[in-house]
Amino acid sequence: MSTPEEWPMDRTTAESLLRGDRTGHPLDRVLAAASAPAGDRELAGEAAAMAAFRAAAQTPARRRPSAVRSALAKLLTLKVAAVAFATTATIGGVSLAANTSTLSGPAGVAEPPVTVSRPAQPRPSTPAPSRTRPSASRPASTPASPSGPSTRSSAPDRTTELCREFGRRDRDWNDERFRELERRAGARNRIDRFCGFPAGSRTGDPRRTTGWPKPGSSAEPRR
Amino acid sequence: MTAPEDLDAVVTAAQRGDETAFRLLYRTQQPALLRYLRVLVGEDAEDVASEAWLQIARDLRAFSGDWDGFRGWTATIARHRAMDLLRAQRRRPQASAPIEFLTEMSAGDDTADRAVELVSTDAAVALIASLPQEMAEAVMLRVVVGLDANTTGKILGRRAGAVRTAAYRGLKQLAARLPPPTEERRPDPWSRPVTTSAAPALKEMR
CATH class of the missing domain: 1.10.1740.10 (RNA polymerase sigma factor, region 2, helix turn helix motif)
Known part of the structure; x- marks a missing residue:
């Protein structure tokens, strides 16, 4: 079993030992001792750990990688709105009054973006003004389908505004508003559907050169 | 359990x-x-x-x-x-720190004796801790924490094969530090005087 000088070791035995198998090797006892059940001394920090657990239970969940987007939508909406407010106030293009009304609106109750874009359904009638989306008020002459994603139930004004900005300007992804829109849509490549644009699935053209509400058109219920 | x-x-x-x-x-x-x-x-x-x-x-x-x-x-x-x-x-991990301790380990092997004879958890962990760090970590994560080679590799930032090799080499070194298997040299804690070795036990050194 062994040489006179020292205990042998080969890879097979090593793997068995590492798995916790009994091999008959004297290291069995060493490794078993190293992984023996806890001594009382080793559990001296239990009270502190439990206190930390209770304290964590009392605070809102933080950093949920599995639900980053919903967390962002829920936790950051207000912050994002505030940042967007500052940005738009600085850059211009949207009046201060419009922003103020947006901030006082439903910004804090945004849904998790995952539930936002639903399958497109025919919408023969125009929804109520407060829930109007660009797609709903798209000019009838456009080749785009009259259907679009169903109306979102929250933050419609802000979303409408962001979508309008998104379509009006060259896409500058460093603009805080577009990042906010990206967050609301859940992903950059979902913005088209999110905003009800004639995305590639319907028109074959991901560009939104048609069917896009123009500034000053009837698509702007709040102006 | x-x-x-x-x-x-x-x-x-x-x-x-x-x-x-x-x-x-x-x-x-x-x-x-x-x-x-x-x-x-x-x-x-x-x-x-x-x-x-x-x-x-x-x-x-x-x-x-x-x-x-x-x-x-x-x-x-x-x-x-x-x-x-x-x-x-600004210090190195414990396992590779006290160089004189490693000398003691290879010379006297008193700690190794104790690990085998007393088989206390502290002594066993101390014996593993005397390995070079990468070996000690691989052995501890696999044996004590109970992780497989892949998971251990992710934690250590190494490939699973490197982890297997490190653990194997660690066990080989541990085995070499055990009292030799020959009968006359096998330590007998009951008959041997307690003060035989001048090398201090690991616990006393820390």
């Missing part, structure tokens, strides 16, 4: 805020973390383990995985906290 499949449910329950479940997780995992940390930071292991559990308690709801995943996740946290401490203290 609770079966692993039951501990999967315990992890889930703890994530929902079940205190009893978290207590069971602590009692099951803390010894492994503490012993692993002892290899990294020696006497600071208790403090580092406490820091690790603070983070575990805080971030548990964000964790996604079962009991196996939990073991790897907590070991990762423990290792990060240990590295923070070592960085702050």
